[in-house]
Amino acid sequence: MPRAPIIRKSPADLRVPPNPPIGWQEARRALAGLPGGGVNIAYEAADRHAQGPRAGHVALRWLGAAGERREITYAELAALSSRWAQLFAARGVGKGDAVFVLCGRIPDLYGAVLGALKCGAAVSPLFSAFGPEPIATRVNLGRGKALVATASLYERKIAKVRGEMPTLAHVLLADSPEVRAELARLPATFEIVRTGPEDPSFIHFTSGTTGMPKGAVHVHGAVVAHYASAAVALDLHPEDVFWCTADPGWVTGTAYGIVAPLVHGVTSIVDEADFDAARWYRILQDEGVTVWYTAPTAVRMLMKAGADLARQYARPKLRFVASVGEPLNPEAVWWGLETLGLPIHDNWWQTETGAIMIANTAAMDIKPGSMGKPLPGVEAAIVRRTGGSVTLVERAGEEGELALRAGWPSMFRGYLGQEERYRKCFADGWYLTGDLARRDTDGYFWFVGRADDVIKSAGHLIGPFEVESALMEHPAVAEAGVIGKPDPVVGEVVKAFVSLKTGYAPDETLKKELLAHARKRLGAAVAPKEIEFAPALPRTRSGKIMRRLLKARELGLPEGDTSTLESPA
Numbered sequence: 001m002p003r004a005p006i007i008r009k010s011p012a013d014l015r016v017p018p019n020p021p022i023g024w025q026e027a028r029r030a031l032a033g034l035p036g037g038g039v040n041i042a043y044e045a046a047d048r049h050a051q052g053p054r055a056g057h058v059a060l061r062w063l064g065a066a067g068e069r070r071e072i073t074y075a076e077l078a079a080l081s082s083r084w085a086q087l088f089a090a091r092g093v094g095k096g097d098a099v100f101v102l103c104g105r106i107p108d109l110y111g112a113v114l115g116a117l118k119c120g121a122a123v124s125p126l127f128s129a130f131g132p133e134p135i136a137t138r139v140n141l142g143r144g145k146a147l148v149a150t151a152s153l154y155e156r157k158i159a160k161v162r163g164e165m166p167t168l169a170h171v172l173l174a175d176s177p178e179v180r181a182e183l184a185r186l187p188a189t190f191e192i193v194r195t196g197p198e199d200p201s202f203i204h205f206t207s208g209t210t211g212m213p214k215g216a217v218h219v220h221g222a223v224v225a226h227y228a229s230a231a232v233a234l235d236l237h238p239e240d241v242f243w244c245t246a247d248p249g250w251v252t253g254t255a256y257g258i259v260a261p262l263v264h265g266v267t268s269i270v271d272e273a274d275f276d277a278a279r280w281y282r283i284l285q286d287e288g289v290t291v292w293y294t295a296p297t298a299v300r301m302l303m304k305a306g307a308d309l310a311r312q313y314a315r316p317k318l319r320f321v322a323s324v325g326e327p328l329n330p331e332a333v334w335w336g337l338e339t340l341g342l343p344i345h346d347n348w349w350q351t352e353t354g355a356i357m358i359a360n361t362a363a364m365d366i367k368p369g370s371m372g373k374p375l376p377g378v379e380a381a382i383v384r385r386t387g388g389s390v391t392l393v394e395r396a397g398e399e400g401e402l403a404l405r406a407g408w409p410s411m412f413r414g415y416l417g418q419e420e421r422y423r424k425c426f427a428d429g430w431y432l433t434g435d436l437a438r439r440d441t442d443g444y445f446w447f448v449g450r451a452d453d454v455i456k457s458a459g460h461l462i463g464p465f466e467v468e469s470a471l472m473e474h475p476a477v478a479e480a481g482v483i484g485k486p487d488p489v490v491g492e493v494v495k496a497f498v499s500l501k502t503g504y505a506p507d508e509t510l511k512k513e514l515l516a517h518a519r520k521r522l523g524a525a526v527a528p529k530e531i532e533f534a535p536a537l538p539r540t541r542s543g544k545i546m547r548r549l550l551k552a553r554e555l556g557l558p559e560g561d562t563s564t565l566e567s568p569a
C-alpha cells in the first residue's frame with residue numbers, strides 16, 4: 001500500500017456516519033443531572049440508565065482470566081454499586097473522604113468505584129502491578145479512609161505496609177465471605193449523596209520529575225468532557241461494543257474504561273487477563289468489538305506477534321480504532337490499515353486534563369504520526385515560557401510547549417496538598433502541559449517529547465524520584481539516578497545508574513539483588529529493568545543528579561550544557 005503522508009477518508013470508509021462534533025453545551029444537555037439538582041458521575045453512568053429504556057442493556061461484559069464470562073446489565077450495575085454505597089455509608093464514608101480500590105479488573109471494582117462516588121467520596125483506583133511502597137505512598141498522600149482489595153492482592157501488596165497507613169480506617173476484602181454476605185444483605189438501592197460539578201470525584205496519581213507522586217484532583221463536572229470526548233474522539237454510538245484495554249489503575253482506564261462508555265450507555269468489554277496477542281485477537285473477533293481504544297505499546301506488541309496470527313482471526317464488527325498514551329509511530333497507523341483494515345486514530349491527553357483533548361476523529365483525514373486536532377471547546381497552543389508568563393508561538397512548524405486554555409470541564413482542580421505546584425502549571429490563563437509539540441499549517445499537532453525527566457514505559461508515567469528513593473533504601477546504594485532508555489516495544493524502559501557505598505562490590509549478584517529489591521518494593525510496573533553501576537553520578541552544584549546527562553551518555557549524544565555540573569563525574 002502506498003505510504004502517503006495523509007490517509008484520506010471517504011464516506012465509504014465509515015460504516016456509520018460519525019457523530020457531530022459536539023461541545024460542552026451539547027454534552028451537558030445530553031446528560032441528566034441528579035434529580036433535584038447537582039451532578040454525580042455514578043448517577044450518569046449507572047442509575048440514569050437503570051431507570052430508563054437501557055436498564056436491560058449489557059453495561060459490562062466481563063471476561064475472567066480463567067475463561068469465565070459474565071454479563072452485567074445497567075440495572076444490575078446500579079444495584080451492585082448501590083450495595084457498595086450502602087457498605088461504605090455504614091462505615092461513615094462520605095463527602096470529604098477518599099476511597100482506594102485495588103482489585104484487578106473484576107466486576108466489584110466497578111461496583112466499588114461507582115458506590116464510593118454515590119456516597120460523595122473521592123475515589124482512587126490503584127494499579128495491581130504496583131508494589132507495596134507506591135500503594136502506601138498514594139494512600140497516605142490521599143489520606144485514604146477506606147481501601148477495597150481482593151484477599152490475594154491484600155496479602156501480596158498491602159499486609160506488609162498496613163501499619164504504615166494511619167488514616168486507613170477500613171480495609172474491605174471484596175471476595176471475603178464477610179463482605180460478600182454483607183453486600184448480599186444490604187439494599188440494592190441508595191439515595192445518592194448530592195454532589196455538584198465542583199465536588200471531587202477521582203484522585204489520579206501522576207509522576208513528576210521531583211518528589212513523590214502528585215494526586216491530581218478531579219471533579220464530578222468532568223463527566224461533561226467524558227461524554228463529549230467519547231462521542232467525538234471515540235465516535236461511540238448506542239449499540240457499540242467498546243473495549244478500552246487500559247487498566248483502571250491509570251487515568252485512561254478510569255475515564256474511558258469506566259466512566260465514558262457507561263455514560264454513553266454502551267456495552268464495555270472488561271478483560272481480567274493481561275496482554276496476550278492471541279487472546280486479544282480472539283476478543284476482538286468473538287465479542288464483536290466495534291470500537292477499540294488501546295495503546296501504542298500494545299499495538300507494537302501485536303505487530304511483533306506477526307501478521308500470520310492476525311490473519312487467523314476476523315474482525316467483522318470492528319469499525320474504529322484509537323490509541324493514546326505515547327507517541328504512535330506512523331508505522332503503527334499503517335499497520336492498522338493493512339492488518340486490521342482500519343487506521344489507528346492517535347489522540348492525546350494526560351492525567352491533569354481528565355479527558356481527551358487532541359484527537360484524530362472518525363470524520364478527519366489522518367496524518368500518520370500526528371496526534372490530531374483539538375476537540376470542540378478545547379483551545380490548544382504552542383507556547384514558550386518566559387518567567388511567569390507565556391508567549392504564543394504563532395509560526396507553524398515551530399517547536400514549543402503544548403498549552404491549553406484553562407477552564408475545560410475535566411481540568412484537574414489541584415494537586416493534593418501542593419497548592420504552589422498546581423499554581424505553577426498555569427500562566428496567563430494557559431495550562432502548561434510539560435509536553436513539547438508543534439502545530440502544522442493545517443492545525444494538526446505533533447508530539448515532540450517531554451519537557452522534563454519523567455519516563456513513559458508501556459504507556460505508564462513513572463517518576464524517576466520514586467524509583468531512586470526505593471533504590472536508596474538498599475544498604476549498598478550510595479546514590480541512584482534513573483532515566484528512560486528508549487525501547488522499540490514499550491517506548492522506554494526504566495534504567496537505573498547506581499553508585500555504591502564503600503565496602504560493596506559492583507558485581508552481578510548485587511545487581512540481581514538490587515533489581516529484586518526494587519521489584520519487591522515498587523512492583524513490576526515501576527521497578528527498573530536495568531541497573532548499571534557507576535563510581536559516581538553527575539550532580540549539579542546544588543546536588544541534583546543530572547539525569548539529562550546520564551541519558552545523553554547512555555544514548556551517545558552530545559552532553560549539552562554542563563556548566564552546572566559539580567565535578568566531572
Ligand code: AMP
Nearest residue numbers: 324325326327347348349350351447461
Ligand atoms: P498520563 O498522565 O500518565 O496519562 O501521561 C500523559 C503523558 O503521556 C502526556 O503528557 C504525554 O507525554 C504522553 N502522551 C499521551 N498521549 C500521547 C500521544 N498521543 N502521543 C505522545 N505522547 C502522549
